[in-house]
Structure formats: structure tokens, C-alpha cells
Amino acid sequence: MALHGVRVVELAGLAPAPLCGMILADFGASVVRVDRTPHSAVSTDVQGRGKRSLALDLKRPLGSAALRRLSCAADVLIEPFRHGVMEKLGLGPDVLLQENPRLIYARLTGFGQTGKYANSAGHDINYLALSGVLSKMGRKDENPYAPLNLLADFAGGGVICALGIITALYERTKSGKGQIIDASMVEGVAYISSFLWKSQNLGLWNRPRGENMLDSGAPFYETYKTSDGKFMAVGAIEPQFYEQLIKGLGLDSDKLPSQLSFSDWPKMKKKFASIFAQKTQAEWCNIFDGTDACVTPVLSFDDVASHQHNKQRRSFIRNDQEEISPRPAPLLSRTPAVPSCKRDPFIGEHTEEVLLEYGFTKQEIAKLYSDKVIEIRKPKSNL
Numbered sequence: 001m002a003l004h005g006v007r008v009v010e011l012a013g014l015a016p017a018p019l020c021g022m023i024l025a026d027f028g029a030s031v032v033r034v035d036r037t038p039h040s041a042v043s044t045d046v047q048g049r050g051k052r053s054l055a056l057d058l059k060r061p062l063g064s065a066a067l068r069r070l071s072c073a074a075d076v077l078i079e080p081f082r083h084g085v086m087e088k089l090g091l092g093p094d095v096l097l098q099e100n101p102r103l104i105y106a107r108l109t110g111f112g113q114t115g116k117y118a119n120s121a122g123h124d125i126n127y128l129a130l131s132g133v134l135s136k137m138g139r140k141d142e143n144p145y146a147p148l149n150l151l152a153d154f155a156g157g158g159v160i161c162a163l164g165i166i167t168a169l170y171e172r173t174k175s176g177k178g179q180i181i182d183a184s185m186v187e188g189v190a191y192i193s194s195f196l197w198k199s200q201n202l203g204l205w206n207r208p209r210g211e212n213m214l215d216s217g218a219p220f221y222e223t224y225k226t227s228d229g230k231f232m233a234v235g236a237i238e239p240q241f242y243e244q245l246i247k248g249l250g251l252d253s254d255k256l257p258s259q260l261s262f263s264d265w266p267k268m269k270k271k272f273a274s275i276f277a278q279k280t281q282a283e284w285c286n287i288f289d290g291t292d293a294c295v296t297p298v299l300s301f302d303d304v305a306s307h308q309h310n311k312q313r314r315s316f317i318r319n320d321q322e323e324i325s326p327r328p329a330p331l332l333s334r335t336p337a338v339p340s341c342k343r344d345p346f347i348g349e350h351t352e353e354v355l356l357e358y359g360f361t362k363q364e365i366a367k368l369y370s371d372k373v374i375e376i377r378k379p380k381s382n383l
């Protein structure tokens, strides 16, 4: 796999950093998640695929010293705390990079390492709001609406941080040097919204929220309910595709207002909605599948893996516990990701194994254990 041989130490966090670590693990990196001790029974990391867990108390001097040793032998450290936490633990980048100048020290936060909000708590919705992107989302005459916690936490957070790490790893092959990555989710989500900024002079966003082409204003970029209570998604933007939509709906474009007549959009939406409501989702798929009308079913999580297209591409995978999840993307032709089929690690399951691998002696491990700096948890105790 592409990242085989890359050693990552991920300090356990809530949602974005775990995704970042899972991406690296899926593509072959050896990822050790450092969990807190004393731990809660269940990890908050639901994206632990392919990782190993080491339970270590960083607040104890021996614990932070152990993390320093791990960092010395690691390529990447991912830390998910607000600014200042690592410095308080004596584990700031100045310390760790001095000990291992090749270390890539990735700091994944909401607000970044500097600025007025650097020390403040926050979550996806706050970062999305501060990036300006949230102001663009939502239906007409309604409050801004955050699309789950996908944009800041994951797209602008976990994925952008992974991009930073891969870029820094590549650069290190030339310079031999590590560096610090300041991955702010506010900036990450702003960056992925560059299209919104760069397309402003096209007139795409001139109208109030919820009345533009791509923000639920247009009848041809919308979801519609079907007679069986399901939904179809319509994205027929280009005129030639719009024409196919009109045809599939059984309408005659000569008798309709022009596609871009804004004032007619509300009326056209109602018309489309009443037509979509007359057939089931499957019936609409029969009509639109194989056309360029840009109409697809809105699949539920129950249906998505068994949809023919997704089945053909094996886009969803099943682990040893029969849990279904998305296959890592993108597909690399020679060195694709090979996600682990095993269950996620229990907290402290690999403490001993990891410490041995990173050069700790059995005696040192025994001392850390008796001093309650580490926890060792055998899988059978969790069954």
C-alpha cells in the first residue's frame, strides 16, 4: 500500500482527527491511537479502522516522556486538542521537533493555533459559521442549516489535514525535514469552498439564500418525494440534460417557461413535485436510469450497498463483524487502499505490543503499568 512504512501516532480526539488517522491507516500507514487512561469503557473513536490502541496517561511525567519516545520513532503525530494543551503537557512542537526533526506534527483544530478564538471550544457548526460557508446554506426564508457535521469536521478538517500530512511527507523526501501543520477547520472548509468565492462574478449567488441555482432555489436542482415516501435527486443543470428531465417527466418544453426564468422557479418546483409524487422511486429509476437527465434515487443507508452501481464498483465493504462502511476513496490502480476487516481496537488493546515495537523493554513496560501510566487491556475482557 502507498503509505506502507509510515508510522503515525494519533492522539485520540472526537471526530476529525480520527478520520484523518483512518485515512492514513486505510492507505497503509501504521497508526497508533493514544487513548486516555483511566479510560471510559467505550472509545469515542468510531473511525478506528486499522489502528492500534495504546492507553497512556499524558498528564503523568512518565506518560509524556513515553510519548516523546514514541514521537522520536514516528513519522507523523496528529493532535486534536485546542491550542496550548500540548504545550501544557510539555509536548509542543518545539520540543518534539527538536528531538525528531523529521517529525510531521499535525495540529488539527477548529480555529487554528493563533487568533482570537484559538483557545475557545467549538464544534463543526461553529467552524462552518466562521468560514462564511454556513451563511450560504439553507432554504429560502429559513435559518442557515449545517449539513450534518460533514463539512468542517471531515472535509475541511480530517481530509484537509490528511492532505497536509501527505504533502509534508512528500516534501520530506527532498528536504529530510519535518514540519508543523496548522490545520484549522475554519480555513479548511473555507478553502474547499473556493468555488463559491471564485464563482461569485458568474451571478450564481446573487439572489438571497435558498433562491439560487445550487442552493435549492432551482426546480432542476432539488429533491422530490415519490409516491412510496422515498426521494429522487435532480441535478439537470445543462440545457441538454434539462430537456431530458422534462421528457422523462412527460412534459413538453415548448409549453413551459424557459429553464432560467427565476420568477417561474417556485411554480415549476410545485409542478415537478406533483409529478414526482405520482410514481414510486423504482418507477422513476426505470424512467431515468440510462438517460442523461441527471436524476438519481436518494438512497438510504439500508439500500446504498445493494444498489447495482455501488455493487458493481464494490463501493461499500463489510468487515468481520458484518458492519458495512464505505470503501476508501480514491481508488489507486497499483497501490489501492486495503482497509482492515477487523473490528476497531479496544482502548489499550495494543499497549504492550506498541511499546515493544517502539523500543521499550519489558521491564520499562512493567514499571509504566505498575505506576498506572499505561493500561493494558486484553480483548477477551471486553467480550
Ligand SMILES: C[C@H](CCC[C@H](C)C(=O)SCCNC(=O)CCNC(=O)[C@H](O)C(C)(C)COP(=O)(O)OP(=O)(O)OC[C@H]1O[C@@H](n2cnc3c(N)ncnc32)[C@H](O)[C@@H]1OP(=O)(O)O)[C@H]1CC[C@H]2[C@@H]3[C@H](O)C[C@@H]4C[C@H](O)CC[C@]4(C)[C@H]3C[C@H](O)[C@]12C
Binding pocket: 011, 012, 013, 014, 015, 016, 034, 035, 036, 037, 040, 041, 042, 043, 044, 045, 056, 057, 058, 059, 080, 081, 082, 085, 088, 089, 108, 109, 110, 111, 120, 121, 122, 123, 124, 125, 149, 153
Ligand atoms: C460523535 C460525537 C462527536 C461530534 C463531533 C462534533 C460535531 C465535532 O465538531 S468534533 C470537532 C471538535 N473540535 C475539535 O476537534 C477541534 C480541536 N479540539 C478542541 O477544540 C477541543 O479538544 C474540544 C473543544 C473539542 C474539546 O475540548 P476539551 O476541553 O474537552 O479538550 P481540550 O481542551 O482539547 O483538552 C484535552 C484535555 O484532555 C487531556 N488529555 C488528552 N489526552 C490525554 C491522555 N492520553 N492522558 C491524559 N490526559 C489527556 C489533555 O491534557 C487536556 O487536558 P486539560 O483540559 O487539563 O488541558 C461524540 C461527542 C461526544 C461523544 C459521546 C460522549 O463521549 C459520551 C459517550 C462516551 C462513550 O465512550 C461512547 C458513547 C458516548 C455517548 C459518545 C458518543 C459520540 O462519540 C459522541 C456523541
